[in-house]
Amino acid sequence: MILEVRELVVRYGQATALDGVSLEVGEGEMVALVGPNGAGKTTLLNTISGLIRPASGSIRTAGRVVQVPEGRQLFGDMTVEDNLRLGAWRVRDRNLSHIYELFPPLSEMRRRRAYTLSGGEQQMVAVGRALMGGPQLLAVDELSLGLAPLVVQNLAEHVVRLNRESGMAVLLVEQNARLALDICARAYVLEAGRLAMAGQSAELRRSPAVQAAYLGGAVGEGEAVRAPATSPRTAGGGEGGGTAP
Amino acid sequence: MSFFLGVVSSGVATGAAFALVATGFVVIHRVTRVVNFAQGVFSVVAGMLCAALLTLGLPHFLAEVVAILAAIAAGFGVGLVAIGRRGTPPLASLIITLGVGVLSYAVVILLWGDGPVSFSMLQGQVDVGGVTMLWQYVLIVAATAVTFGALMLFFNLTYVGKALTACYSNPHAARLVGIDVRRMGLLAFAIGGGLGGLAGVLLTPLQPVEFDSDVSIAINGFAAAIFGGLLRPGTALVGGLVLGVAEALVSGYSRYASLQSGVALVLILGIMVYQAGRRPEGAE
Ligand SMILES: Nc1ncnc2c1ncn2[C@@H]1O[C@H](COP(=O)(O)OP(=O)(O)O)[C@@H](O)[C@H]1O
Ligand SMILES: [Mg+2]
Secondary structure, three states: OEEEEEEEEEEOOOOOEEEEEEEOOOOEEEEEEEOOOOOOOOHHHHHHHHOOOEEEEEEEEEOOOEEEEEOOOOOOOEEEHHHHHHHOOOOOOOOOOHHHHHHHHHHOOOEEEHHHHHHHHHHHHHHHHHHHOOEEEEEEOOOOOOOHHHHHHHHHHHHHHHHHHHOOEEEEEEOOHHHHHHHOOEEEEEOOOOOEEEEEEEHHHHOOHHHHHHHHOOOOOOOOOOOOOOOOHHHHHHOOOOOOO | OOOHHHHHHHHHHHHHHHHHHHHHHHHHHHOOOOOOOOOOHHHHHHHHHHHHHHHHHOOOHHHHHHHHHHHHHHHHHHHHHHHHHOOOOOHHHHHHHHHHHHHHHOOOOOOOOOOEEOOOOOOOOEEEEOEEEEHHHHHHHHHHHHHHHHHHHHHHHHHHHHHHHHHHHOOOHHHHHHOHHHHHHHHHHHHHHHHHHHHHHHOOOOOOOOOOOHHHHHHHHHHHHHHHHHOOOOHHHHHHHHHHHHHHHHHHHOOOOOHHHHHHHHHHHHHHHHHHOOOOOOOO
């Protein structure tokens, strides 16, 4: 296991955001975490990233976990290159060439300030910045948030390829359950701070409850990626990420 | 004419020193969002310590360097109490820095007494294009120029400098990539201490310092700093120079030299009223 979360409880003051959540990600595995807005998905990732201290429970990691945060959270007034380089703060290697190979458009934008990029380009920077941290587990929070379907598809393909080619494990948090279940073998469903369901994506996709709540009724054949049903949240930086002057 | 130019040159020199203090405000505020009201203390401590060291027989330059190092340490110390505890809100930190400023009076008085302290300036003067400038003025301007150059290189070219900028740009993301935002804040406080200390050792020969001189030094530095919204060192430099020259002109040409200290306050009020009127559209 690269990540083992046991009976995690997280509170914001009096409010309980996570109530006994257990979850695992194996080496090289792609796991989805789906659930409605406010379920506690971001809280879980931030606790795994060490930004929030849990009230109880345990988190064990066997390797570096790096997060692609919700809303991208770029250093908006800094250049693309600076954003990527800062991703390597924990590690020694600041060579960016593999990121530019993965996302060729970024190499032409390296001198541009991050807030001037389109949403999809910003998400590439956010993923690239996380990759610079040399993750064994990439935790992506709302990859599809506010992006056009084609852009989401392209980004999702990149993440899948990274997983296949370098064996990097992925924990994909998504409100777009269809996308998440399509590209991840296993999934957890989080509702109001508790795990409602867990299992193989194929099984979950057949479950009437999941279909009703997250897939909008019947599963559309061949429709791999769908725009998120909810409008993008702007909390904590929103589109621009960071503080644009 | 030559009187005018003489007044301007003294204004440029003091203005440059104000700009150093202002940049201390800016660097600390950018990284930590704290307005450090103890900023003037660093100048007082450095000026007093430098004078004491010179009296003990330390040569110039060495005494100044030691005094600036002490100011850096003082900056770090103020940082520790102001932001050392995780999650201290910036407003609470601001109050703490105010408290530290007052506390410093006791320390300074115990160490060096409550009288004005000064030491000799660089002797002689030089003719710069028809204007005679004291060497001390030239020294202040040169030291400020070198310091600003070094700061620009540090913030724009070094990895740590960029990490400091990242803390300002997006503290949440800075934490995510593993930057210890609190440690960066302490570094900013140390830099702010050094800048205040440098201003202190440069200014003390021109204007003797007392234990409570930190207030006027901080007011001048703050006035220069809010030219750029407490965020831009370059604008703080311009602000410092404008303020220095304006104050020199007021004291040089009005019958009441003490009016000079009002200039900074009027400037602060003017800028704040102007910015308050502008805020709704361009949220910083
Ligand atoms: N910083 C915070 N302070 C207080 N409550 C919060 C904070 N962040 C999130 N919450 C609350 O915790 C719950 C879970 O939020 P979140 O983890 O953002 O959910 P999700 O990512 O699944 O949309 C929500 O009820 C939200 O209002
Ligand atoms: Mg979320």
